[in-house]
Amino acid sequence: MPRIFPVDEARPDSGPPPIFERIAIVGFGLIGGSIGLAVKRRWPSALVVAVDRKDVIETAMRMHAADVAGDDLVMGAECDLVVLAAPVRQNIALVEQLPDYLPGAALVTDVGSTKAAMMGAAAALPGRLAFVGGHPLAGAAVGGVEAARPDLFDGRPWMLTPGTGASDAQVGSLERFVEGLGAVPRRMAAADHDRLLAHLSHLPQLVVSALMASVGEAVGEGGLALSGRGLADTTRLASSPPGIWRDILQTNAAEIARALDELIARLQAVRAGLDRDEAIDRLFTAAAAWKRRMPPR
Amino acid sequence: MPRIFPVDEARPDSGPPPIFERIAIVGFGLIGGSIGLAVKRRWPSALVVAVDRKDVIETAMRMHAADVAGDDLVMGAECDLVVLAAPVRQNIALVEQLPDYLPGAALVTDVGSTKAAMMGAAAALPGRLAFVGGHPLAGAAVGGVEAARPDLFDGRPWMLTPGTGASDAQVGSLERFVEGLGAVPRRMAAADHDRLLAHLSHLPQLVVSALMASVGEAVGEGGLALSGRGLADTTRLASSPPGIWRDILQTNAAEIARALDELIARLQAVRAGLDRDEAIDRLFTAAAAWKRRMPPR
Numbered sequence: 001m002p003r004i005f006p007v008d009e010a011r012p013d014s015g016p017p018p019i020f021e022r023i024a025i026v027g028f029g030l031i032g033g034s035i036g037l038a039v040k041r042r043w044p045s046a047l048v049v050a051v052d053r054k055d056v057i058e059t060a061m062r063m064h065a066a067d068v069a070g071d072d073l074v075m076g077a078e079c080d081l082v083v084l085a086a087p088v089r090q091n092i093a094l095v096e097q098l099p100d101y102l103p104g105a106a107l108v109t110d111v112g113s114t115k116a117a118m119m120g121a122a123a124a125l126p127g128r129l130a131f132v133g134g135h136p137l138a139g140a141a142v143g144g145v146e147a148a149r150p151d152l153f154d155g156r157p158w159m160l161t162p163g164t165g166a167s168d169a170q171v172g173s174l175e176r177f178v179e180g181l182g183a184v185p186r187r188m189a190a191a192d193h194d195r196l197l198a199h200l201s202h203l204p205q206l207v208v209s210a211l212m213a214s215v216g217e218a219v220g221e222g223g224l225a226l227s228g229r230g231l232a233d234t235t236r237l238a239s240s241p242p243g244i245w246r247d248i249l250q251t252n253a254a255e256i257a258r259a260l261d262e263l264i265a266r267l268q269a270v271r272a273g274l275d276r277d278e279a280i281d282r283l284f285t286a287a288a289a290w291k292r293r294m295p296p297r
Numbered sequence: 298m299p300r301i302f303p304v305d306e307a308r309p310d311s312g313p314p315p316i317f318e319r320i321a322i323v324g325f326g327l328i329g330g331s332i333g334l335a336v337k338r339r340w341p342s343a344l345v346v347a348v349d350r351k352d353v354i355e356t357a358m359r360m361h362a363a364d365v366a367g368d369d370l371v372m373g374a375e376c377d378l379v380v381l382a383a384p385v386r387q388n389i390a391l392v393e394q395l396p397d398y399l400p401g402a403a404l405v406t407d408v409g410s411t412k413a414a415m416m417g418a419a420a421a422l423p424g425r426l427a428f429v430g431g432h433p434l435a436g437a438a439v440g441g442v443e444a445a446r447p448d449l450f451d452g453r454p455w456m457l458t459p460g461t462g463a464s465d466a467q468v469g470s471l472e473r474f475v476e477g478l479g480a481v482p483r484r485m486a487a488a489d490h491d492r493l494l495a496h497l498s499h500l501p502q503l504v505v506s507a508l509m510a511s512v513g514e515a516v517g518e519g520g521l522a523l524s525g526r527g528l529a530d531t532t533r534l535a536s537s538p539p540g541i542w543r544d545i546l547q548t549n550a551a552e553i554a555r556a557l558d559e560l561i562a563r564l565q566a567v568r569a570g571l572d573r574d575e576a577i578d579r580l581f582t583a584a585a586a587w588k589r590r591m592p593p594r
Binding site: 004018130136138139156157159186196197200201202204205206207208209210211212213215217218219221223224225226227228230231232233234235236237238239240242243245246249253254256257259260261262263264266267268270274275276277281282283284285286288289290291292293294295 | 321341366388434435436453454456471483493496497498499500501502504505506507508509511512513514515516517520521522523524525527528529530531532533535536537538539542543546547550553554555556558559560563564565567571572574578579580581583584585586587588589590591592
């Protein structure tokens with residue numbers, strides 16, 4: 001196996017010793033790029049290897065979010081941590097290719113918004129490639145590497161879903177790594193994660209998209225011109241591009257369908273109670289009580 | 298008829314001549330109080346008469362939102378404009394009592410969030426009391442007179458739904474009055490108003506309340522602790538108190554039920570399309586297109 005890149009003698013050896021010396025980030029968008037920037041912030045001596053399309057890695061290099069970059073998975077060959085940061089179904093496809101490109105031992109993780117499908121795919125990895133699923137609960141209104149920020153994960157939860165192939169020590173290393181990026185690690189079973197995110201993220205996104213489409217069709221542009229801040233805030237997520245959502249929805253369809261069924265049943269009950277003070281009071285009181293228990297933002 | 302209050306000689310006679318000399322505002326909460334403040338801002342010489350419970354009008358006087366105040370409808374007897382600014386069903390009850398308290402001619406309007414039920418009640422007013430329905434599309438997260446602001450209506454639409462009893466000149470006067478409060482008047486039939494608001498306001502409120510209750514019940518306080526800005530923005534309206542909503546929902550139940558039916562059907566279609574890229578693309582593309590047509594906030 002040829003050395004893909006020599007260890008760069010010129011890199012600073014100041015700063016704390018990195019938990020992982022060479023980190024490949026495959027898929028260098030908002031999350032991948034922010035991981036690169038956060039790694040360089042915390043461990044200047046760690047080597048960040050960006051793998052993505054040519055135009056993306058050019059931007060990544062300009063932003064100093066990576067030390068070396070290329071458009072080939074072979075770039076990850078000598079890394080001790082490989083982070084899959086493409087959309088979910090691409091990550092799943094990548095996991096199947098990894099054994100051909102990574103001849104040595106490595107810890108592999110991902111940052112996808114659904115976990116059970118990915119854990120299923122990762123179960124087929126050879127023993128030398130330990131896998132721990134990951135999902136940083138952080139984002140921004142605009143995606144892409146240009147929007148990457150070193151502080152994107154500061155104070156945010158980072159879910160970790162250990163599989164069967166990773167030792168406790170490896171999970172612990174990954175926990176300390178995401179702490180170094182500013183996040184708060186949180187272990188959870190993949191199925192629990194997917195059920196939780198179906199409610200916290202996937203259901204709200206679908207409801208907002210459906211509401212926006214319904215309201216727009218019903219009142220048209222002239223009607224929307226009369227809308228206020230309430231509808232504007234409620235529908236902020238309606239701007240989400242379909243790209244990553246295709247993958248999220250299809251890899252978590254069963255949990256999302258269950259959550260949608262619950263909500264549809266509740267809306268039918270609301271409709272049946274429109275003429276009764278008690279039914280209205282009950283709905284508004286329950287909603288306000290849960291809203292108060294949400295973290296202040 | 299005794300004079301309820303002498304015209305206050307000390308009031309400034311500077312500023313533009315007011316469109317209405319004496320304005321009674323019945324129900325002095327966020328909207329009523331803000332009308333009082335906006336009137337004093339625009340026409341310092343106009344007399345603002347606040348009618349509400351004793352504790353509310355004490356606050357109103359302390360805030361200089363009214364010139365005189367009392368807890369009896371008879372306070373409106375010598376006013377040329379009477380604004381009903383209580384919750385919708387209270388306004389409807391007030392309209393029935395007005396003829397007993399207002400012996401002379403006056404223009405009567407309201408600020409309720411639904412219009413057809415109110416217009417029906419107002420049709421029974423005697424000829425001397427002309428009625429034009431009104432609805433300023435303005436609000437704030439917190440209600441009550443303490444939250445009243447003179448600029449609450451600046452640049453916001455103020456819907457006017459003329460009934461059969463008001464002349465064109467009277468509707469025109471009310472248009473110039475709400476313009477003086479900073480708002481943009483907009484005439485519309487009551488039925489069209491109620492259908493529009495069912496979609497722009499009532500449906501989104503119910504959907505947010507139902508979503509918050511569903512998500513809260515499903516994930517509990519521990520799950521909510523992991524939620525992010527997306528869910529926080531989406532559910533901002535979940536804090537709405539049931540008080541005014543009882544009246545809004547019950548006086549617009551038919552339009553809201555229709556809007557709910559449309560949304561429920563759409564959510565069922567979304568559920569059926571969770572496993573198809575094309576269905577997901579169609580939903581997200583439509584939602585984002587309507588979102589772009591909303592006014593920037």
